[in-house]
Amino acid sequence: MTRATTTPGGAGSGGRGDDGVPEKGRGYRKGPVLLRGTQIPAQTTDQRLLSGGGDPDWVHSDPWRVMRIQSEFVxxxxxxAEVGAAVSVFGSARTSPDHPDYALAVEVGRLLAEAGYAVITGGGPGIMEAANEGAHKAGGTSIGLGIELPFEQGMNEYVNLGVNFRYFFARKTMFVKYAQGFIVLPGGFGTFDELFEALTLVQTHKVTEFPLVLVGVDYWGGLLEWIRTSVADRGMVGRADLDLLHLTDSPAEAVQYVIERGRALAASEREALEELVEDQQDAAGATANGS
Structure with a gap:
């Protein structure tokens, strides 16, 4: 098999260059192990898990994979578990430090930290690094959730709490489980994946509804217009689903929306829970009186 090669330097730009070939990085992270040069495997752990293959050895190896998956969640x-209130920030790994989007992400990270929120990113370069930088320099908790890739980008220097994952689905669970909201800056396929997964979880009530903000009117406006017209007009989503996303160019507005919307949703959830408890108590009392 052909193995990927790496050279020092160069954090990569989201994985692949314009020719589709994995870009060179700073090594290959496999759980706690860092591999370089000829030690880099030809397949990632995710690839091996998802490979159909005809080899019957999977009958014996998959139970052990379950243990590894379990360990990642643990x-x-x-x-x-103890990070407290947090917001996940997503965006492109390709964004350079001199790009205006990078400055926006730094400001988002700073404002979140000053408001008492931890900042969770994928731990890589670009927008992720920028949000971590803003949080770190503001004295906040700056979290990076890394992923095993053959073109390892490395955890950016502004992360002060980092966790590396082999499996995308385990990592994505952490983004949702420990966040009170999402702020999404311009990005590519990975950013789209994270955005639409969060939307789907909220829409289907698989998670308690939380605020979702898109930063970048010019970048996201066309997507939202397509959803409002082509998608909603065909009945593929409900009109109310369009309200799940808030669009802005302002980092301050994005952070304020997450804070205020989050508080409103939390209050609504508490009220619903209190009503449920009261209904259950009334029902129990009625049953007792009837007997």
């Missing part, structure tokens, strides 16, 4: 839960 380690993630253990590392993040």
């Amino acid at each position: 380690e993630g839960f253990g590392a993040l």
Whole structure:
């Protein structure tokens, strides 16, 4: 098999260059192990898990994979359980430090930290690094959730709490479980994946509804217009689903929306829970009186 090669320097730009070939990085992270040069495997752990293959050895190896998957959840839960209020920030790994979007992400991270929120990113370069930088320099908790890739980008220097994952689905669970909201800056396929997964979880009530903010009117406006017209007009989403996203160019507005919307949703959830408890108590009392 052909193995990927790496050279020092160069954090990569989201994984692949314009020719689709994995870009060179600073090594290959496999759980706690860092591999370089000829030690880099030809497949990631996710690839091996999802490979159909005809080899019957999977009957014997998959139960052990389950144990590894379980360990990732245990380690993630253990590392993040006490971070408190947090917001996940997503965006492109390709964004350079001199790009205006980078400055926006730094400001988002700073404002979140000053408001008492931990900042969770994928731990890589670009927008992720920028949000971590803003949080770190403001004295906040700056969290990076890394992922095993053959073009390892490395955890950016502004992360002060980092967790590396082999499996995307374990990592994505952490983004949702420990966040009170999402702020999404311009990004590519990975950012789209994270955004639409969060939307789907909220829409289907798989998670308690939390605020979702898109930063960048020019970048996201066309997508939202397509959803409002082509998608909603065909009945593929409900009109109310369009209200799940808030669009702005302002980092301050994005952070304020997350804070205020989050508080409103939390209050609504508490009221609903109190009503449920009261209904259950009334029903129990009625049953007792009837007997």
